[in-house]
Amino acid sequence: MTDRHTLLSSIATEADRDISIASLFDAEPDRLENFVMREGPLRADFSKQALDAAGLKALLDMAAKCDLEEWRSKLFSGEKVNTSEDRAVLHMALRGVGGTDENKAEVAAMRQRMADYADTIRADGKFKNIVHIGIGGSDLGPRLVADAFEASAEQSLTLRFAENVDGASVNDAIKGLNPAETLAVVVSKSFGTQETKMNGESVRSWLGEYGNSNMIAVTANRAGAVGFGVAAENVFDFWDWVGGRYSVWSAVGLSLQIAYGPDVFADFLDGARAMDLHFRDQPLQENLPVMMALVGIWNRNGLGYGSQAVIPYSRRLRKFSAFLQQLEMESNGKSATRDGATSTLTCPVIWGDEGTNGQHAFFQWLHQGTSEGRYGGAPVDFVAVLKDHENRPAHHAALLANCFAQSEALMLGKSEEIVRDELGTRPDLDALAPQMTFPGNRPSTTLTLDELSPNALGHLIALYEHKTFVQGIVWNVNSFDQWGVQLGKVLATTILDEMEAGKSGDHDASTTALMQLIK
Template sequence: MGPVMVCEALKPYSKRDLKMHFCSNIDGTHMAEILKQCDPETTLFLIASKTFTTQETMTNAGTAKQWILDFHKDESAVAKHFAALSTNATGVSAFGINTDNMFGFWDWVGGRYSLWSAIGTPIALSIGFDNWMEMHAGAHAIDQHFLNAPAKENLPLTLALIGIWYNNFYGAETVAVLPYDQYMHRFAAYFQQGDMESNGKYISKEGEKVSVQTGPVLWGEPGTNGQHAFYQLIHQGTKMIPCDFLAPIETQNKLTKAIGAPVDHHPILLSNYFAQTEALAFGKPADVVKAELEAKGMDAAEIESLVPHKVFEGNRPSNSFL
């Protein structure tokens, strides 16, 4: 999840000289559709598995291996077309991969953090090693902030406390993660792993069943797509759904310059971003709705019937990251 999310999110920094594919689902359709786009003479498979025993990964790896062997008719082709991101040198060698082409990492690295380890090799190949190291520097900076910043200024701590507050004291069972950036379209799915795999437990370290809520369900979709799907529920539904909005200040694609687009897309995107957070916070009261309907020339009876349906109560929580 992590490498594909980052490769998509940082695609503007890629030279795009390599065609990257990611296959994680054991559903054969996933592998079949990827192999249709690949050339067995020029394809390199990176098998990413800490233990080199994960069922989904090794099933897909076995299929890829057979695909290579069917074409090359030579067992030595495996070593030429496969590398491993793993801690299991014995398993890697047994598969037919030269352990000189095994990128190892510490065995205590969990899957949800692994993109920062050798598992992130596809990221380095995509965006280049210098950008890869800059990404690590950014991660180190926020780690140091979390470790050293005073509680009142500590962003990860603040977000964690807000999450506990809404989940345990307001009964908020879900959180919407809403990136207003198409490059981050995989971020919500990735962050489900980062948060829900970590907190999705009901037993404490002491082996006792907990008496509190341990974590909400995370979900989301890039804006503005979600506005035409589920924002109605967030604004006017009966459930409180805290939201995290994310957006880049600058766009990587100024279409007015690139292709002569008649309008600049990014200000429109950001206006939606700000409008949604404002509406969640402050709502739309009945007098404003009534004035809007009167301006459209509706009669009093029609206005009276429509006003309750168009009022936004507001006071719905969100965080904004720019």
């Protein structure tokens, strides 16, 4: 295996030249053909990236030297690519791709049980509400998907979420609901997560006499769920080869099936399956997740950008940036390689908000702000839905116009010469003109979905999952563990125990003083 530092240094060397994005369209007449890719309802336009044909070739050569194709085969064949935890990574098997015969049988049985249960609940009519209790991957995925399903699917039950240990979260989730008509779904892979267990206990207390009959659990720790008080027949399983941030495709999505129906959820899985097959079967140079990953590596390791903005121009995708924060930053926010060495630059900060809200907040910085990146600001992934699902065509046209205009403005900018010509001879010209100049040449990718169907959403999420895997291979980090979340959780348990006992243990002066504020 070639040293990653050497390979990524070669990318930095290749990127160490000025590239005018706008000029590439003339210099490379086939640019759109080479930098626009489609899979099903999803189209990705990378042509506004500060990446030319020579740079792309260097990236593809680097990926080959990182044994990407071999690692891809290991992933789909069920080898234990999660090396630090000695686990296979088979969330694709939840969509019907890869895995062993045993995995496939387990998945098929659970999918049938989920569908049957969802159909029974929907037909019975006893429950009018679902309170989904989880955090991290047990919340962000289902919450994102629930918002997106609203665009094209009919919701049969009210769906609320309780995730944060802040009491406001559980209070908001149960506000105005009738316990007799509410099903609580407690979702935790380990069934040891403090926030989920505390919220589960609070909701069970609120359910009162319905605390046993109206609560089910989704977990990889069946014994933990039963010990918590959930009847064994009300526990839905998933497996240790499903990472939490990759788990929405499993029984973690049961609340979605109940609220929107098994057929809608199946269409969602089918969309992801199509992207899985594309990623598995297409050569690197024609592979959409590979292209997306390599563009990100060019921006991070070549151009030196420390962050990546993701701006969905769709209110139904407003949780997408938060979802990707966990997917990418928990997966690849690592500073040690698989063999324990110090890594090179890995995952950038992922951030964003829905358009057009962000235009009235942080777009000032995107257009004119400074950063460590070569051309300033941060690379942007714009995400747009072409079909109007809200029956408000004027709104939708304005939304898309803003999305397309922002990517063009980031690329073209506005020169000081043009600004001076527009301002004329006003006395403050020398001071004002530089302030009104836009440097431009700021990179972006535009992803468009033909419609916000469950199938298209499946394509979109699976695209980013596989992008994350590819980048982890190039950076030589284990994308499927998360040791970095553990230390703070352990210390929080210690501090809570000490606060409840009215004492303070051995802490630094600042932490001790903070704990004393509670007294």
